[in-house]
Amino acid sequence: EIVLTQSPGTLSLSPGDRATLSCRASQSVSSYLAWYQQKPGQAPRLLIYDASNRATGIPARFSGSGSGTDFTLTISSLEPEDFAVYYCQQCRNWPLTFGGGTKVEIK
Amino acid sequence: QMQLVESGGGVVQPGRSLRLSCAASGFTISIYAMHWVRQAPGKGLEWVSFISYDGSNKYFADSVKGRFTISRDNSKNTLYLQMDSLRAEDSAVYYCASVYGSGSHNWFDPWGQGTLVTVSS
Numbered sequence: 001e002i003v004l005t006q007s008p009g010t011l012s013l014s015p016g017d018r019a020t021l022s023c024r025a026s027q028s029v030s031s032y033l034a035w036y037q038q039k040p041g042q043a044p045r046l047l048i049y050d051a052s053n054r055a056t057g058i059p060a061r062f063s064g065s066g067s068g069t070d071f072t073l074t075i076s077s078l079e080p081e082d083f084a085v086y087y088c089q090q091c092r093n094w095p096l097t098f099g100g101g102t103k104v105e106i107k
Numbered sequence: 108q109m110q111l112v113e114s115g116g117g118v119v120q121p122g123r124s125l126r127l128s129c130a131a132s133g134f135t136i137s138i139y140a141m142h143w144v145r146q147a148p149g150k151g152l153e154w155v156s157f158i159s160y161d162g163s164n165k166y167f168a169d170s171v172k173g174r175f176t177i178s179r180d181n182s183k184n185t186l187y188l189q190m191d192s193l194r195a196e197d198s199a200v201y202y203c204a205s206v207y208g209s210g211s212h213n214w215f216d217p218w219g220q221g222t223l224v225t226v227s228s
């Protein structure tokens with residue numbers, strides 16, 4: 001099973017700040033990595049797929065990068081609605097796995 | 108608008124069974140692979156099961172293998188999850204999700220709103 005480790009666990013930032021979230025895989029997943037955003041009481045929403053492609057309707061302030069084992073989600077300038085929990089997910093191998101999540105909270 | 112709506116959750120005793128449904132609207136699921144993902148209260152996301160567009164391929168997480176069954180009725184535009192021999196650790200919000208876009212890879216979008224399953228005596 002591929003283990004995804006996200007860091008940091010919590011990121012305390014202010015609106016307008018740049019957020020950098022990390023996801024590290026226990027073995028190479030090539031570019032088969034996605035990022036999701038989840039707000040309290042809501043289902044997750046797909047942000048980024050294939051490591052760097054924005055899903056339909058996702059603002060340009062969200063970007064993804066990386067390949068192999070190290071990946072980054074960057075939010076260039078945090079909007080109030082961006083404070084949420086973010087998960088990475090791999091589909092390189094079965095079983096599909098998620099990272100433990102990074103909570104982006106208001107400082 | 109593509110929408111998924113889960114139903115069938117509730118409180119059930121350990122060892123009993125429950126069947127979840129996921130009804131799609133705004134699109135036909137017959138061309139999409141589908142998944143179930145769960146989230147225990149206050150915890151992260153856990154992938155549970157996959158079914159190919161025609162039902163010919165199925166995968167399960169080790170934690171549910173042999174106890175859960177996934178199926179679909181494309182004529183009813185509905186996905187199912189049969190959960191048998193339920194355990195306390197199966198308590199979670201269960202989400203159904205379609206594969207995104209062309210479905211070439213297993214990215215999840217859209218998601219349903221989730222249905223809560225509580226396993227307790």
